[in-house]
Amino acid sequence: MTPSPRIRRRAIVAGGQWPDSVPPLLRRIYEARGALSIDQAQPRLAQLLAPDSLGGLDAATALLADAIAQDRHIVIVGDFDCDGATACAVGVRGLCLLGARRVTPAVPNRMVHGYGLSPSLVDELAALQPDLLVTVDHGIACHAGIAEAKARGWQVLVTDHHLPGDRLPPADVIVNPNLRGDPFPSKMLAGVGVMFYVLLALRRVLRERAAFSGAEPDLSTLLDLVAIGTVADLVPLDANNRALVGAGLRRLRAGQGCAGLQALIRVAGRDPARLTAADIGFAIAPRLNAAGRLEDMALGIACLLTDDATQADEMARVLDGINAERRGVQQQMVDEAHTALARIESTDGAPVPLAPCLFDPEWHPGVVGLVASKIKERLHRPVIAFAPAEPGSTTLRGSARSIPGFHIRDALAAVDALHPGVIQRFGGHAMAAGLSLDESALPSFRAAFHQYASTMLDEDLLREEILSDGELSPVELDRTHADVLRGAGPWGQGFPEPVFDGVFDVLDWRVVGEKHLKFSLRPPGQSSALNAIHFNGWQDVPPPARIQAAYQLDTDDWKDRRGIQLLLRHWLPLA
Numbered sequence: 001m002t003p004s005p006r007i008r009r010r011a012i013v014a015g016g017q018w019p020d021s022v023p024p025l026l027r028r029i030y031e032a033r034g035a036l037s038i039d040q041a042q043p044r045l046a047q048l049l050a051p052d053s054l055g056g057l058d059a060a061t062a063l064l065a066d067a068i069a070q071d072r073h074i075v076i077v078g079d080f081d082c083d084g085a086t087a088c089a090v091g092v093r094g095l096c097l098l099g100a101r102r103v104t105p106a107v108p109n110r111m112v113h114g115y116g117l118s119p120s121l122v123d124e125l126a127a128l129q130p131d132l133l134v135t136v137d138h139g140i141a142c143h144a145g146i147a148e149a150k151a152r153g154w155q156v157l158v159t160d161h162h163l164p165g166d167r168l169p170p171a172d173v174i175v176n177p178n179l180r181g182d183p184f185p186s187k188m189l190a191g192v193g194v195m196f197y198v199l200l201a202l203r204r205v206l207r208e209r210a211a212f213s214g215a216e217p218d219l220s221t222l223l224d225l226v227a228i229g230t231v232a233d234l235v236p237l238d239a240n241n242r243a244l245v246g247a248g249l250r251r252l253r254a255g256q257g258c259a260g261l262q263a264l265i266r267v268a269g270r271d272p273a274r275l276t277a278a279d280i281g282f283a284i285a286p287r288l289n290a291a292g293r294l295e296d297m298a299l300g301i302a303c304l305l306t307d308d309a310t311q312a313d314e315m316a317r318v319l320d321g322i323n324a325e326r327r328g329v330q331q332q333m334v335d336e337a338h339t340a341l342a343r344i345e346s347t348d349g350a351p352v353p354l355a356p357c358l359f360d361p362e363w364h365p366g367v368v369g370l371v372a373s374k375i376k377e378r379l380h381r382p383v384i385a386f387a388p389a390e391p392g393s394t395t396l397r398g399s400a401r402s403i404p405g406f407h408i409r410d411a412l413a414a415v416d417a418l419h420p421g422v423i424q425r426f427g428g429h430a431m432a433a434g435l436s437l438d439e440s441a442l443p444s445f446r447a448a449f450h451q452y453a454s455t456m457l458d459e460d461l462l463r464e465e466i467l468s469d470g471e472l473s474p475v476e477l478d479r480t481h482a483d484v485l486r487g488a489g490p491w492g493q494g495f496p497e498p499v500f501d502g503v504f505d506v507l508d509w510r511v512v513g514e515k516h517l518k519f520s521l522r523p524p525g526q527s528s529a530l531n532a533i534h535f536n537g538w539q540d541v542p543p544p545a546r547i548q549a550a551y552q553l554d555t556d557d558w559k560d561r562r563g564i565q566l567l568l569r570h571w572l573p574l575a
Contacts, residue, residue, distance in 0.1 A: 005380070005464035005570050007501050007550050012470075025476055026488055029469050029498050042488075043243040045220070051201040055182040056175040060157055060198055061205040063132065063173055067155075068100045068206070072131035077117055078107040078301060079137040079191070080292030080366075082285045086229030087136035087159075087192040089258075089304035090222050094199040097217040098206055104128055105305065107297045110366050111390050114397075115425075115434065117145035122152070130154055137191025137229075138162070140176055141427040143169045159194045161235070162427050163409055186240040188494070192229030193244060196222060223248040224257040225304060227490075231277045232285035234431070236494030245490040249275060260303035263316035264288065277490040278497065287316070290323035293366030326367065333363050333371045337385065341375070354462075355382040355453035357446040359396065363387035369399035369432070376401040380464040382408060382453060384435075386442065395424070396442060400433040405461040406453070409433045415448045422448065466550045466570055468501040474526060482555045482564045499569060501550045504530075511538050519543070521566065531556060532566035544573040 016036035018027050035041035051057055067074055074095060078088025088105050095103045106125055108114065113121040116138040122145050125133070132155045139146065139158035146156050146169040156171040163178050175198055177184040189197065199219055206212065227248020230241055237245060251257055252265070252275050261284070265272050268283035291300040303315040337358050344352055356375065363371070368385035376383040382402045389395040402408035409428040412435055416423045422445050426435035437445055472481075491497035504521035507529055512518045517537040522529045524546075532551065549571040556565040 004572065005466050007466045007468055007548065007570070007572070009468045009470050009501070023481070023484060025472075025481055026484055029485075029488075032469060033495055040239060042246060043239045045243055045247050047239065048243050049185055049240050051197045051204075054175065054177060054184040054197055054201070055179055056173050057198065057201040059173040060159075060175050061202045063155060063157055064095070064134075064198070064202050065205050065209060065211075067132050068095070068098065068211070069209075071101055073102045073104065073129060074100055074132045074134060075104045075106050075125060075128055075130040077121070077125075077133055077135045077138075078105060078297065079116065080107060080110050080297040081137070082232035082288045082292075082300075083191045083229040084137035085288055085292065085297050085300045085304060086225040086232075087190075087195045088301050090192055090195050090199070090225050090229075091134060091136050091159075092305060093225075093258075094195070094219060094222055097219065097221075098199065098202060099211060104130070105298075105301050107292075107301055109296050109298075110292060114389060114436075117142040117149065117156075119144050119148045121145060122148040125149075126152065132157065135159060135171075136195050137233075139169065139171065140164050140174070141169070141425060143167075146171050159191070159198055161189050161191050161194050163429065165413075165427070186238055188236045188238045188241055190230040190233040190235045190241075192226050192233075193235075193241065196226050196244070220247065220251075221256075224251045224261055227252070227277075228261065228280055228284060228288075231280040231490070231492055232289070234281075234493050235429075237277075237490060237492040238494060242490055242495060245277060245492070249277065249490060258304060259307055259309045259312035260305070260315065263303070263309070263312035264319065266313070267316040267320045274486070276486060277492050281492070286326075287319045287323045290326040291319055293370075294322055294326050294329065294364065329364055330367050330370050330374075333360070333367055333385075334374045336360055336363075337371055337375050338378075341379075352379060352381075353450055354457050355384070355450055357384045357386065357398075357442070357449060359386040359442060361388060365389055365397040368397065369401070369434075372399050372401040376403065381457070381462055382406050382411070384449070388439075389436065394439045396437055396439050398435045398437070400428065400435065402431050402433075403461065403464075404431075406456060411449070411452055411456070414452050415445065418452075419444065419448045466499065466501075467496070468550055469498045470500060471502045472500050472553065474523070477523075477530065477553065477564065479555065479562060479564055482553050485553055486555060497552060499550055499552055501548065503546065503548050503574065504532075505546050506543050509543055514538070517543070517568075519566075519568070521547075521549070530566055531563070532568055534568035534571065537568065537571075543571070546574040547571040548574055 010032040013031040016031050030041040076088050076091035078084040092103050092105050108121045134157045140160040158171040158174045160176045227245045270279050288300045291297050365387040368387045372383045372385040384398045384400040386396040386398040389397045400408045407430045412426040422441045424436045508520040515538050517534040519532040520529045521532050550569045551566040554567050556563040
């Protein structure tokens with residue numbers, strides 16, 4: 001039985017220096033996240049970390065500058081997720097802005113090539129006759145593919161942000177802020193952020209070479225793509241990433257995004273003028289990711305590269321359709337995972353494993369990450385979901401999701417060290433990772449992973465905690481403050497969206513859409529009621545007359561009412 005989440009209020013921090021334009025509520029929220037001034041809370045591009053200390057840039061920019069000068073064929077090899085797709089688009093668009101004439105995008109097909117720059121993808125790329133491969137958002141673990149590319153006489157530049165293994169691939173140059181000893185102050189760049197930094201440094205080199213005959217290229221035009229990939233990859237939004245995402249959001253809100261992103265915003269039904277990081281995470285990124293999950297991310301990259309609005313609209317509609325299909329596949333797989341867990345729980349009262357490893361031979365490898373994420377949210381424990389790499393294959397691809405305090409990539413490394421040969425390959429971050437292994441090795445891996453988890457997880461880690469920014473006063477429960485909070489981000493990983501808590505009387509409730517709970521709530525002692533909704537909150541048990549709720553304050557513009565509503569994250573019954 002998973003313990004109920006607890007609500008804990010953040011510590012109150014004071015002492016910041018704020019202009020009068022920042023309301024007290026926002027000051028309190030910023031200070032609780034360690035920001036003590038408007039520059040720290042909403043950093044601008046002028047505060048962006050300089051590229052100078054990012055390791056490998058001198059060699060990388062020399063390689064690229066020479067390739068541009070010699071009109072060599074550069075192939076940008078992306079990845080089949082949103083970060084990889086936007087990084088590929090940034091690479092292609094940026095190099096063309098900087099004078100490259102022969103730049104071609106490429107991306108592996110999940111079902112055909114597997115992850116990253118694999119030998120099979122290199123075989124296919126040979127038809128393009130590349131001179132230089134540039135990997136974006138992958139490469140640090142692609143030893144075999146890079147060796148194959150080098151054997152063909154191609155140069156290889158790896159740009160990545162994933163944690164490296166014990167040895168590095170045989171690339172000509174590697175740019176990755178997470179290489180051991182790399183002095184770059186922020187380790188949080190997404191793959192698209194690393195590529196953007198490479199372009200910033202390359203522009204400086206080309207400037208020094210007097211390569212620009214006219215006006216210097218404006219690389220800020222790429223920040224819409226940088227924002228999308230950074231938010232989608234769930235990297236922590238430290239000050240540097242917030243500067244990048246904030247600038248990208250401003251471009252998108254002003255209608256200056258590339259044609260593909262503007263089309264995706266339209267098909268998702270979002271108002272570009274009010275776009276937030278949450279809109280990226282819940283509406284834009286899933287539509288791009290769906291192509292890589294179920295079909296071919298080449299379509300997503302093409303959408304990001306076209307400048308034709310009509311073409312962009314057509315591709316966005318196709319991506320929207322694929323995303324709808326993805327939702328159906330995902331729901332079926334999640335339901336099957338829940339059934340499997342219920343079967344475990346009903347077997348002689350056996351508890352759910354500390355770190356469930358789920359597998360179904362009929363599952364789709366492109367959706368297992370979403371399944372792992374959904375089960376992790378329900379159980380609040382690390383989860384790995386596996387599927388065959390392709391129909392009938394004995395190679396399994398797994399996607400892992402974790403909880404705070406349990407570094408999932410380090411866990412896989414520990415299992416690999418203790419049981420060499422069980423895992424074929426792995427990589428990732430603290431909260432998400434991927435791996436592959438043979439189906440025959442799954443029982444051994446499951447036992448080893450569970451054993452490692454049992455030594456690292458305790459009751460505190462397994463008890464989910466919802467951090468609250470405290471209680472909102474009656475005067476703060478209004479549209480003005482809801483609008484302020486909406487525009488005060490970007491919020492995201494490491495700089496979380498404000499959550500509040502309070503006690504409410506339940507005046508009315510009903511189930512909507514089969515699984516959501518719609519409430520009419522009133523704070524004790526107040527006369528006015530508040531609309532509230534708890535998505536996926538219906539658990540077949542009527543709510544009590546009074547609850548303590550953790551919630552977000554949101555705007556409600558349904559039918560132009562310009563009101564507010566509470567988005568409930570969790571609630572506890574009160575007597």
